[in-house]
Amino acid sequence: MPNRLFQGIVNQMRDAIDRTIGVVDESGTVIACSELGLIGEVRKGVVSAGVFNGSQTCVDNATYTTFDVLVRPEYAVFVDGTDELSHRYSQLIAVALDQIKQNNDEKFDRSNFVKNVILDNILPGDIYLKSRELHFNNDASRVVFLIRVNQETEISVYDIIQNFFPDKSKDFVININESDIALVKEVRHNVETKDLEKLAQSINDTLLSEFYFSALIGIGTCVTGIKELAHSFKEAQVALEVGKVFDTEKTIVSYENLGIARLIYQLPTTLCEMFLKEVFKRGSIDSLDQETLFTIQKFFENNLNVSETSRKLFVHRNTLVYRLEKIKKLTGLDLREFDDAIVFKVALMVNKYLASSPVKY
Numbered sequence: 522m523p524n525r526l527f528q529g530i531v532n533q534m535r536d537a538i539d540r541t542i543g544v545v546d547e548s549g550t551v552i553a554c555s556e557l558g559l560i561g562e563v564r565k566g567v568v569s570a571g572v573f574n575g576s577q578t579c580v581d582n583a584t585y586t587t588f589d590v591l592v593r594p595e596y597a598v599f600v601d602g603t604d605e606l607s608h609r610y611s612q613l614i615a616v617a618l619d620q621i622k623q624n625n626d627e628k629f630d631r632s633n634f635v636k637n638v639i640l641d642n643i644l645p646g647d648i649y650l651k652s653r654e655l656h657f658n659n660d661a662s663r664v665v666f667l668i669r670v671n672q673e674t675e676i677s678v679y680d681i682i683q684n685f686f687p688d689k690s691k692d693f694v695i696n697i698n699e700s701d702i703a704l705v706k707e708v709r710h711n712v713e714t715k716d717l718e719k720l721a722q723s724i725n726d727t728l729l730s731e732f733y734f735s736a737l738i739g740i741g742t743c744v745t746g747i748k749e750l751a752h753s754f755k756e757a758q759v760a761l762e763v764g765k766v767f768d769t770e771k772t773i774v775s776y777e778n779l780g781i782a783r784l785i786y787q788l789p790t791t792l793c794e795m796f797l798k799e800v801f802k803r804g805s806i807d808s809l810d811q812e813t814l815f816t817i818q819k820f821f822e823n824n825l826n827v828s829e830t831s832r833k834l835f836v837h838r839n840t841l842v843y844r845l846e847k848i849k850k851l852t853g854l855d856l857r858e859f860d861d862a863i864v865f866k867v868a869l870m871v872n873k874y875l876a877s878s879p880v881k882y
Contacts, residue, residue, distance in 0.1 A: 523596070526625055527553035527618060528560075538610055541601040544618065545585070547573055552596075564599075572597055577611065579603040586611040588619035596622075631655050635693045635705055638747055639665065639754035652747045659747055661691075662712065666704040666721060667739040667757035676732055678702060685724060703754060712743060714777050721773045737761055740775040759786065766877040767870060781867065785874050793871045800868045801852055808851060816844050817856065817865070825862055 527544045534542060535555040543554030549567035551559050567573075570580040573594050577586045584607040587594035598615040600607045634651055637643040643651070652659055670678050679696050682704060686692040691707040708717070721738040729735045739760035741753030756776035764774030767782040776783070785793070797806060809817075816834065820841075823829040831841040845856055854861040 523622060524552045526622065527596075530618060530621060531555055534614065538600075540607070540610065542610065542614060543599055545572075545597050545599060547595060567597070577608065584608055584611045586615040588615040589622055631657065632689075632693050632695065635750065636695045636703075639695070639703060639705065639750050640697075641751050645748060648748050657747060658707075660745065661707050662710050662743050662745050663705055663707050663750060663753070664712075664717060664743045665741040665750060665753040665757045666706060666717075666724075667697075667741075667754070667761055668702045668704060668724070669700050669737045669739070669761060670702075670734065671700055671737070672734055674732070674734055678728075678736075681728065681732065682724070685727070703757075705750060708743060710745075714740075714775050717743075718773050718775055725772055735772060737764070738773050739764065740773070740777075742776055759783070762786070766874055782870060785867070785870050788871075788874075790875060793875055796871055797868060797875075800854070800864060806852075806868065806872050809848070813844065813848060814869075816841070817848065817869070820845070820856060821862070821866060825857060825859070827857070 531542060531544070531553045532555070538555075541554065541556050541559070543551050543556075543559065545564060545567055546552050547568075549564040549572075551562045551564065554560050564581070566580045567585065570578060572578045572580060572585045573587055575587070577584065579585070582603060583599045583601050584603055585597045585599045587597045589595045596618070598611050598618060600611045600614070634643075634655055634657070638648060649659070651657075668678070668682060679694060679702055682702055683694045686694060686704065686706065693703075693705040695703045695705065697703050706720075717740050721740060725735050725738060739757040741756035741760070744750060744753045760774040760776040760779060763779050763782050763786045764771055766786065767779075768774060779786075816830075819834055820827075820830045823833060827841055827845075828838060831838045834841065849855045852865070854865050856862045856865060
């Protein structure tokens with residue numbers, strides 16, 4: 522990584538400095554240079570002259586200035602010539618590269634830190650120490666988006682999302698596995714869920730229009746404090762899994778909008794099975810045919826309104842009443858009664874949950 526970073530900076534400086542400039546590592550190997558043909562060359566005089574034992578040294582008609590000093594210097598800038606101008610060029614370039622490398626290292630350290638936090642790979646007591654060390658803003662509000670792409674693509678989804686959010690000091694894009702990418706986004710305080718869903722939708726729209734594939738996006742809740750990011754990440758995971766069970770048509774699922782589905786998802790399967798047996802004492806829920814289930818779905822969608830439901834189904838009102846009576850005989854539940862309708866709605870969701878065999882985190 523430093524080789525590419527240094528070479529990029531050297532390329533930008535090449536036209537401004539009328540001398541050969543470059544960088545060597547501790548072995549004296551040229552790892553970046555304005556003369557590309559010199560890259561890989563080993564300068565034996567660097568080691569024998571003890572360049573890395575001091576701050577600036579002249580060897581073989583070149584001036585060397587060390588930088589990236591931790592315990593001892595790891596790199597040195599070289600500029601052809603040993604005159605005063607070579608000394609100044611060498612010092613200026615060393616200062617620039619040292620600062621750029623520090624910023625680059627910090628960026629990657631911060632990303633790794635955030636990844637360890639959301640995956641619970643860091644001790645709680647170490648989180649605040651590390652966040653202070655990295656100058657991490659602990660008072661900012663953040664939310665985790667979990668972006669899942671289930672199809673193979675020739676394009677790096679990670680790079681695409683990274684380009685969407687270039688401010689690497691506030692937003693972090695993290696590879697979780699082959700299909701999942703986490704976006705840790707800094708947001709304003711009291712941001713509304715609908716605004717987060719709009720952002721997620723804009724990501725999906727761009728992926729679809731420009732790259733011809735879409736993603737499933739789970740959204741956690743907004744949190745304040747670094748430690749709480751792990752909760753937002755888990756919520757985004759749950760949102761995707763619950764959405765896969767109860768909202769199969771949705772591509773954007775927010776944890777805050779899961780409603781009763783979230784509660785059902787957290788119930789033990791044995792408890793769910795007991796509940797279904799108690800509700801359907803007269804017969805199994807499986808005894809309801811597809812037409813009946815479709816009628817029930819439309820009845821719920823139209824807020825238990827018989828007239829409106831019959832109009833949407835293009836059937837006579839009496840036909841719908843007959844179907845509801847049939848359901849009552851089969852199950853003992855009258856869907857025209859609010860309490861019975863609630864029990865039946867929950868029972869349908871529980872049955873769907875049991876049939877899905879969801880993955881739990």
